[in-house]
Every structure is written in structure tokens, then in C-alpha cells.
Amino acid sequence: MTIKAVIFDIGGVCVGSPMEGIHRYEKEHQLPRNYINVAIVSQGEHGAFQRFERGEIKLHDFYKEFGEELSSPKNKKAYQKYFERSGKATPSSIPDVTVDGQELFHTMMAETARVDRYVAFAIQQLKKSGKFKVAALTNNFEMPESDRREMDALGGGTPTDLKASFDHFIESRLVGLRKPDPRFYQHACKVLGIEPHEAVFLDDIGMNLRAAKELGMETIQVKMGRSKDAVIQLGKIVQLDLLDTTSHSSHL
Template sequence: MIEAVIWDFGGVLTSSPFEAFARYETERGLPKDFIRGINATNPNTNAWALFERSECTLDEFDELFAREALAKGHDVRGRAIVELLSGDIRPAMVEALKRCKARFKVGCITNNVSAGEGAGMARGHDKAAAVAEVMSLFDHVIESSKIGMRKPDPRIYQLACETLGVSPSACVYLDDLGINLKPAAQLGMKTIKVVEPAKALAELEAAVGFPVG
């Protein structure tokens, strides 16, 4: 019996920052997936991990990321990457969230950084307002930058369940990264990987047993 649906934010309810990374790499003549490669190297201790746990400032992240990029042969500042993080709202996903909220508890677990406006790291007044409206739908939002813990640490999923007052086996969890879905599945959650939104929504509909779009 499903009692809660828990959502990642970036790449699920908004377009993926990986799309912005790819455009940036193309524009700058960088190797494909260069940015993701940096973020995947020493994933628990690199600049990205430190920033998402608020263990470094934006200025420090800018410098640390630049060093990691230079070690791989290219000059990329951390601040430039932060500018790419705020995606566009996916209306169909938001509609699904609203329909789930009408029947279940809904929560959000987001790996984010203390940049931009609010949990969604939005930039610009209009986008910030749109993101804030979506964030207001959740019963609870867990932000890595506020609690000093980030996915895929199993504790962050356990915290979400405890906060919502549900067991992992009564939850559906959506994320765009397999590495973040694995620990959720190991805890007993039904997991959905969001690559193509339409496919993910079909899987969500099957999991909850009612139309979500």
C-alpha cells in the first residue's frame, strides 16, 4: 500500500541540469560529459560533494572546482557551473505531483547548494516564483545544503520517511540518477528512474494505481 511519493527536484520536476552541462560543453569546445566526469571523481569528497553539504562557500567551490577541472586539462570555474543548475519546470510532472498530493503524503529530497533562490536554486524572479510554487506543494522538503547530508547517503532517505511518518516500503521515489535510486530501493522503496518524463509518469501511474496526468 503506497502512502507517500517522494521526488527529486532537478531533473525530475525540472529539466535536467545535465542538458545545460552538455550545451555549455558544446559551446566551450569541452569533451562530452566533462563536467559530469569531474563530479563523478571522488564523489564523496570532491568540490561538488563539499558544496552540496555546505562544507565550503561559493567562493571556495569556485576555486576547488577550477582545480579539479584543470587537473583534467581544461579551465572551468565553479561559478560557471552553478549558473547552469536552475532548470525549467516540467508541467506534466507538477500535475502528477498535485494528483499524488491529493491522495498521499508528498516529499522532496534534493541535493542542492546554497546558491540561487530557495531549495530549487532558481535564478530570476519569474523562475524563482514558479519554483517556489512547486516547492509549496510538498509536505516536507529535505535539502542537502541544509542538513549536511546528500544522496546517495542512505540516511537521507530514512530521514525523509521518518519526517513523513511512513515506512520505506510504503513509498515511491523518483530520481533521474541511478546512483541515488539504489539506496532507496535497498531500503524497500519502489523506485522510478526519470529519463523520459512520459515513461516515468507511466511507471508512476502503474505504481499508485490512478491517472497522474
């Protein structure tokens, strides 16, 4: 197998994970663990979060619908099914949940302001080698550039230096597709001029990785707080030393 490109997710891989923000919000508001993420996923491709990442809904409309969807009692059933699938004991009762969509999203995005040192260094080494095309494939959203307060609250988007380090920065909001839709990965391959089996794809979310693997991509899961392990695994695949031995933490 000849690898010609390495494709990185952004949130949870190159920068901090919005999932950490979700867990922090749940803890601060005494909500059941993983309740919010289960609720987001259960909305399907027509949920506010999913439509927002495809550029189909504006920011403040998103905040309103996001909060309403996550506050709906129907999410309790999805949460019960989540426990059943995992084989864990189902809670005897699930409390009513009220979510402020704007506050939650601000908390999620605060985590993405931290660039991961290990991953950033690996990207630099891949570029220096001249052997690979290096791309980002990200589910993202349109930043409210006319609203400075909201821009600041959302962290201002992907850091400029990080974004500039990629040969291609492929965004769901511009393409109108989002992971795990196979068409989004196929679009990325077309942009890069490769076949799926010629790419390594790094992401933190299982369903995104499964979709890439089904297309033939080599995949690496970047687990929360364990980016160093993922970079070591990537180095073995591309046969390069990608590890920044000066880093003592996985985050800036």
C-alpha cells in the first residue's frame, strides 16, 4: 500500500475536543454523563447541529433550535437505548434536562482554542518530507465575522497558522456535506487527486473513522488526551519520525 496523503480532522485532533466542553457543561449543570452527545447524534442528519455544519442554518437560529432539541424529553428514550446498546445498567430514572444552546456551544468551542503540540509538529514533519499531501477534513460552521463578541466567544475559528499548514483545508460548511457522509471523503480524495486507499485519516469520532475505513482509507483514532499515541502510530505507517520529544503535554 502506497500512502500519498494524510488527512486530519480538526476538533479533537489538531485542537482540543468539543467533547471535553460537552462533558464540562454536563458536569457544571449536573446533567447525566454523555446525555448531550447522545441527544445530538439521535437527531440524525436533520438536527440543528448537523444542518449548522453543512451551512444550512445561521448562528442565532442554530442556538435556538439546538437548545430546544436538546431540551426535548424525547432524548430520554435515546439515552436509554444508548445504555442498552452498551450493555450497561439503564438508569431507573432520567431527570428533565434543559440546555441553553448558546452557552453549551460556547463551552464546546472554548476547548478548540488549544492547538495540540504533537499533532502540529507531526504536520510540520510531513510537509518537510515532501512525500505526502497534507489536508484537513473538518465539520465546521460559518463564523459570525460581523459580530465581534460572538467571534471572541467562539474562539475565532481555526488558528491561522494551523490552517495555513495544510495543503488543502476542506470544510463542511463550504462543501455542503459533513462526516460521516461518504461523499465528503470522496470529495476530499478528488481534491487531493488520490484514491481512498492512498490516504491515512485521523479523527477522534468512531463513526467518522468507520465511514473512512469502509471506503478503503487507513484510519487512526485520536483518543482524548492521547494524541502522542496517535502520532506514533501515524509515524509507523508513513515511516517517518513525527514525534516532538520536547513536548511534555499534548496541548499548548
